[in-house]
Amino acid sequence: TQLLEQSPQFLSIQEGENLTVYCNSSSVFSSLQWYRQEPGEGPVLLVTVVTGGEVKKLKRLTFQFGDARKDSSLHITAAQPGDTGLYLCAGDRGTYKYIFGTGTRLKVLA
Amino acid sequence: NAGVTQTPEFQVLKTGQSMTLQCAQDMNHEYMSWYRQDPGMGLRLIHYSVGAGITDQGEVPNGYNVSRSTTEDFPLRLLSAAPSQTSVYFCASTFTAGSGELFFGEGSRLTVL
Numbered sequence A: 001t002q003l004l005e006q007s008p009q010f011l012s013i014q015e016g017e018n019l020t021v022y023c024n025s026s027s028v029f030s031s032l033q034w035y036r037q038e039p040g041e042g043p044v045l046l047v048t049v050v051t052g053g054e055v056k057k058l059k060r061l062t063f064q065f066g067d068a069r070k071d072s073s074l075h076i077t078a079a080q081p082g083d084t085g086l087y088l089c090a091g092d093r094g095t096y097k098y099i100f101g102t103g104t105r106l107k108v109l110a
Numbered sequence B: 001n002a003g004v005t006q007t008p009e010f011q012v013l014k015t016g017q018s019m020t021l022q023c024a025q026d027m028n029h030e031y032m033s034w035y036r037q038d039p040g041m042g043l044r045l046i047h048y049s050v051g052a053g054i055t056d057q058g059e060v061p062n063g064y065n066v067s068r069s070t071t072e073d074f075p076l077r078l079l080s081a082a083p084s085q086t087s088v089y090f091c092a093s094t095f096t097a098g099s100g101e102l103f104f105g106e107g108s109r110l111t112v113l
Helices: none
Strands: A005-007 A010-014 A019-024 A031-037 A044-049 A055-058 A061-065 A071-076 A085-092 A098-100 A104-109 B004-007 B010-013 B019-025 B031-037 B043-051 B054-057 B064-066 B076-078 B087-094 B108-112
Touching (some): A031 A071, A071 A085, B004 B087, B019 B031, B019 B087
Antiparallel strands (some): A031 A085, A085 A098, B019 B076
16 A cells, blocks of 8 residues: 555646646655656656645746645646656655655656 | 666566665765665655664565665665566665655666566
8 A cells, every 4th residue: 555645647738738746645744755757767856845835836846735744736837848757756754764656657748 | 976876777587586786875875775666656665774784674675685884885685586576676865864855876677587
């Protein structure tokens, strides 16, 4: 059983569309991170959120941490082909274990 | 900057063989960890270490051993490989556990026949 569930699992959209990816859990996390992974490479950190209700923006990407620190979302505005990749959320419960979500594979078509 | 270095990049084993996946980092990170990545399951934590001489189990530790004799190195050993261990393995490190950024290696792709 995965501690962090992501949805959707796959997403294929046209360039210019908006999308939201969700990361949900029944457990509380002291912090939550989002990574992006490209084929043949390791994941790379996009953002870390640590406060319930926190919203962070990174250009066209908006990240939100739920008030109860059990869930998070990633919203991409006007998606571009360069956004294509595997998006992974990862949570730390303060136990030195970084737990990753199931992943959302995004494909943005030109 | 080398960062996190994993070797080998690719490996094919027969069932029952043993091998060690190597991981080294040159960033003086205290925390190191091993993950396996399988389709549709994201990354699953195998073992982790918060410093030299200290290791602990993650979500899927069975069939794998680790040791941490130095800050720089964190090898992962498969004592008797099984087809279920066919996967892509990633090593990751960060300065201290918590909300620190995990830095990943390029991955080791293992096939067990």
